[in-house]
Amino acid sequence: MDVYESALDLIGGTPLVRIRSAGAAAVYAKLEYLSVGGSAKDRIGRRMIEQAEKDGLLGPGGTVVEATSGNTGVGLALVAAEKGYRTVLVVSDRVSREKVDTLRAFGAEVVVKPSNRPREHPDHPMRFAAHLAETTPGGWLANQYDNPANPEAHYLTTGPEIWRQTHGRVTHLVSCIGTGGTISGAGRYLKEVSGSAVQVIGADPASSVYAGGDGRPYFIEAAGHFVHPDTAQDVWPTSYQRDVVDRVVPVADRQALDTLRQLARTQGLLVGGSSGTALAAAHQVAAGAGADAVVVVVLPDSGRQYLSKYFNDAWMLGLGFLDGDASGARVADAVTEDSRTSPLPYLTTRTTVGEALAALRARAGAGADAVLPAGPCPTSSDRRPMAPELTGSVTLAALESALHDGTAAPSDPLADHLEPPLLAFGYGEPAEDAVGRLAGHTHSTAVVLRDGCAEALITSSALRAALPTRH
Ligand SMILES: Cc1ncc(COP(=O)(O)O)c(C=O)c1O
Known part of the structure; x- marks a missing residue:
């Protein structure tokens, strides 16, 4: 009979499919979503569990614990289910709903922890998972x-x-780098077998530190390495063996998103965000390679888990990843040249109330609404905050009255006096929608996002002025 004896026999063994690319080089994608659990992580789920069994670390009645963005959880959960182990997975609240539901469907218990904690914090998913494994018998x-x-x-x-x-x-x-397992393992094998002829190229979200970014947030799940601003010492995973990698190509989120949306629409392949990053890098590599080159790019998972994000126009538009309908008035039409070109004033939660007041007064003097977004990250004039960093706001009026009442002192950290964040609109959103949403909000000032990043401040009066006059 042409059959398999268990799900474990359907891990890996994924096909390569030709991808149309501009250059003369051939590009083949390794479709890891065709592995039984839907990602490249099935391979490591099996290997890690079987190695632990061999090493006597995991046995009957045992519990598999991991902090995972989802796919490794599926890989571990399906192998654990097949072998009769309990699984507890700790995920951050940035992980999509679909991924969490999938983990639970495999019988895993899922603990969700906040994503905005430094690595040292006991609630950081990795710290929490380590504690759980230590305190759970087996x-x-x-x-x-x-x-x-x-x-x-x-x-x-x-x-x-x-x-x-x-x-x-x-x-x-070409491969993304998350833990670094894929690129290090597959890359090392291909280097060895080819006498180092195969070039190994990492693909990385542009702000991730692997490609030399500053570690600020990005929107591609599961790839790259983000650094929380309060992290005392950034540690890279030892699963990432840098000596195997010849170079790492930075890929902007927008380019990754455009690439994966395009791939689904033109080549019938529905893949996830990190696949978009990897494929955009592979196109670049292919463009610079000769006609004899054969570029293989690993596409780690399916786009089905990201339907509410990368394939959802409202999500894309809200973060400023789409241009929107240019035939109507858009948020972008209400952004003045002045606010686009002058850096967005932005306060960090580590600034003091006194410093915040000085910034607010300077801005009020320039005739702008004296409300500023604030968040955890230090920033500079060429470093505008990303949407997830906009965690609060401050107003001149509130700070002045707190000083007057004696409930705030100039030396207080701003973090103690934050108000809720400003609303944020993607630049391509219809201006009319923005006016409506802003009307119900405390502040008449909002942030305009382009490519997930704060580009300018905007007021409700400017938005209204951009609307066509009705007769
Ligand atoms: C969807 C997705 N892409 C990319 C990666 C990165 O692969 P690796 O951890 O092997 O570097 C992961 C791993 O977490 C993943 O789940």
């Missing part, structure tokens, strides 16, 4: 970030599959 922490079985899974399966499938003709491997 608990074992998979620890994909620092588990040698993670890159090894790709060394033993992904790399050899690519070599076999291309009959040894692969010249470039």
